[in-house]
Amino acid sequence: MRHSNSQGKSPAFLQGVLLAIVIAIGAVVLYAQKTEIVTVQPRPTSPASGAEMFTAYCAVCHGKDAKGNGPATPALKVEPPNLTMLSKQNKGKFPEMSIYSMINGDSTVTAHGTREMPIWGQVFRDMGRDEAQAKLRVRNLTKYIESLQAK
Numbered sequence: 001m002r003h004s005n006s007q008g009k010s011p012a013f014l015q016g017v018l019l020a021i022v023i024a025i026g027a028v029v030l031y032a033q034k035t036e037i038v039t040v041q042p043r044p045t046s047p048a049s050g051a052e053m054f055t056a057y058c059a060v061c062h063g064k065d066a067k068g069n070g071p072a073t074p075a076l077k078v079e080p081p082n083l084t085m086l087s088k089q090n091k092g093k094f095p096e097m098s099i100y101s102m103i104n105g106d107s108t109v110t111a112h113g114t115r116e117m118p119i120w121g122q123v124f125r126d127m128g129r130d131e132a133q134a135k136l137r138v139r140n141l142t143k144y145i146e147s148l149q150a151k
């Protein structure tokens with residue numbers, strides 16, 4: 001009897017945990033948006049500036065220098081990776097396609113398992129401009145990250 005009771009409880013308990021995680025990610029995304037508002041220009045970032053977008057949308061998790069340890073890190077299950085080591089980890093070649101897909105949130109990448117990072121392609125499309133501008137944002141963020149690679 002006691003055994004079957006505790007089994008009955010566990011799905012509800014798990015649901016509680018999942019809900020808490022979803023809320024935590026929501027809070028981080030809100031924080032990222034707030035950071036965007038308090039940057040020098042009180043308007044949406046320029047899709048032409050990878051650096052500006054990175055500071056506004058990514059530094060909260062990946063850190064201003066892209067090496068990890070942004071202020072939101074304690075709220076995450078997975079530590080945001082150091083984005084300056086991507087070439088070193090890939091035999092000296094920047095893995096441009098996979099980084100673009102990772103930022104964009106393509107299903108081929110998310111299918112590998114947990115994803116704590118927002119689907120930026122969707123976020124950028126939701127910012128109300130055309131598809132081409134959303135792509136430009138992802139492309140310029142990819143280029144910016146490439147420019148940060150450790151030699």
Ligand code: HEC
Pocket residue numbers: 028029032053054057058059060061062072076078079080081083086099102103114115116117118120141145
């Ligand atoms: C909510 C925190 C958070 C924010 C905000 C965030 N990331 Fe991430 N990012 C992560 C985490 C955590 C991972 C590790 C994979 C995972 O669990 O999603 C990751 C992984 C990545 C990767 C893959 C690195 C690799 O080793 O392949 C790239 C590239 C990346 N992020 C770029 C960005 C860019 C660009 C932005 C801003 C547009 C951004 N991230 C914003 C948390 C975040």
